[in-house]
Amino acid sequence: GDSVTQMEGPVTLSEEAFLTINCTYTATGYPSLFWYVQYPGEGLQLLLKATKADDKGSNKGFEATYRKETTSFHLEKGSVQVSDSAVYFCALKETNAGKSTFGDGTTLTVKP
Amino acid sequence: SAVISQKPSRDICQRGTSLTIQCQVDSQVTMMFWYRQQPGQSLTLIATANQGSEATYESGFVIDKFPISRPNLTFSTLTVSNLSPEDSSIYLCSKGTVTEAFFGQGTRLTVV
Numbered sequence: 738g739d740s741v742t743q744m745e746g747p748v749t750l751s752e753e754a755f756l757t758i759n760c761t762y763t764a765t766g767y768p769s770l771f772w773y774v775q776y777p778g779e780g781l782q783l784l785l786k787a788t789k790a791d792d793k794g795s796n797k798g799f800e801a802t803y804r805k806e807t808t809s810f811h812l813e814k815g816s817v818q819v820s821d822s823a824v825y826f827c828a829l830k831e832t833n834a835g836k837s838t839f840g841d842g843t844t845l846t847v848k849p
Numbered sequence: 850s851a852v853i854s855q856k857p858s859r860d861i862c863q864r865g866t867s868l869t870i871q872c873q874v875d876s877q878v879t880m881m882f883w884y885r886q887q888p889g890q891s892l893t894l895i896a897t898a899n900q901g902s903e904a905t906y907e908s909g910f911v912i913d914k915f916p917i918s919r920p921n922l923t924f925s926t927l928t929v930s931n932l933s934p935e936d937s938s939i940y941l942c943s944k945g946t947v948t949e950a951f952f953g954q955g956t957r958l959t960v961v
Contacts, residue, residue, distance in 0.1 A: 769948045780954040781892070781941065788948040826891060828950075835880050835945040839892045 739764045743827050743840035750817055750847050758812040758843045760801075760827035768829040770794075770803050770810040771837075775824045784812075784825070817847045851875055851951035855942055859957040862932050869928045870956045872942035877922035882943040883915070886955070892941065898925045932960045 744759040762770065772784040772794070785794030790805035799814045810827060827840040852875040862868050872881065883895040895915055896904040904917040918926045929936050939955040 771950070781952045783949075786949065828892075830945060830948070830950050832947055835950075836882055836894055836897060837884075837892075837943065837945070837950045838894075841891045 739768065739829060739831065739838045741827050741829055741838055741840035743825075743843050746842070747844035747846060750845070752819055752847055752849050753816045754847075756812070756814040756817045756821075756845070758825055758827075758845070760810045760812065760840060762808050762810065762827075762829050764808075764829055764831070766832060768831055770801070771828045771830065772799070772801055772810070772812050773826040773828060773839075775826065775842075777823070781826070817845070819847045819849055821845060822847050851944060853942060853944060853951055853953040855953035855956050857956060858954065859959075861959045861961060864932050864934065864960055866932055867928055867930045868932065868956075868958055869926050870940055870942070872925045872927070872953055874923050874942075874944045874951075878944045879922070880945070881919065881925045882945070882950075883917065883925070883927045884941045884943060884952075886939040886941065888937065895927070895940075929958065932958075934960045936960050 740763045742761050769788045771786045773781050774784045785796040787794040787803035793802045801812045824842045824844050826842045830837045854873045856871045881898045884892040886892045894907050895910045896906045898904045898917045898919040900919045916928045937960045941955045942953045
């Protein structure tokens with residue numbers, strides 16, 4: 738079945754550091770790929786998405802490119818802020834069946 | 850973006866009792882999904898709720914413990930039965946389009 742593997746966490750960075758959170762996937766079809774963010778005590782929020790190969794999703798300074806050849810969707814941000822501290826989930830969604838499969842999540846802590 | 854309303858947003862329940870969670874979506878969909886997020890964990894699919902037929906449960910989840918109703922194309926309920934402290938989690942409902950998934954804010958259940 739489908740699966741998503743995220744880099745092991747947690748990740749601790751200083752403010753303005755460069756962020757990369759790795760995500761690779763296994764899927765039988767051509768899924769859509771997502772990054773979700775969950776701030777402490779809050780619900781799940783869509784951060785960005787990409788629906789086909791070579792698409793780049795971007796939002797709030799975060800970017801991720803759908804790489805079919807490496808089955809990856811790594812999340813990057815050039816300069817993190819303390820307010821980016823949260824749990825980040827990589828996920829894929831089957832086009833036909835509709836259900837989503839999530840990675841384990843990566844906890845990011847940004848220190849001033 | 851889609852609107853998904855879940856009720857209640859949180860509850861504290863006694864062990865041995867049951868909690869029914871309601872989910873209302875803003876447009877008709879064939880499939881709705883129920884997920885569980887245990888403390889510090891990722892989201893795991895419980896079941897797919899299909900209108901007019903029985904829900905399809907994922908491995909490890911059974912109908913007796915998690916009965917689901919789907920009376921129409923915009924509404925579903927999930928009941929968590931015979932509660933134990935291990936059921937303390939956030940429960941989320943979701944709907945999808947061809948390329949995107951939408952999630953409710955979740956129901957935070959604490960079993961005491």
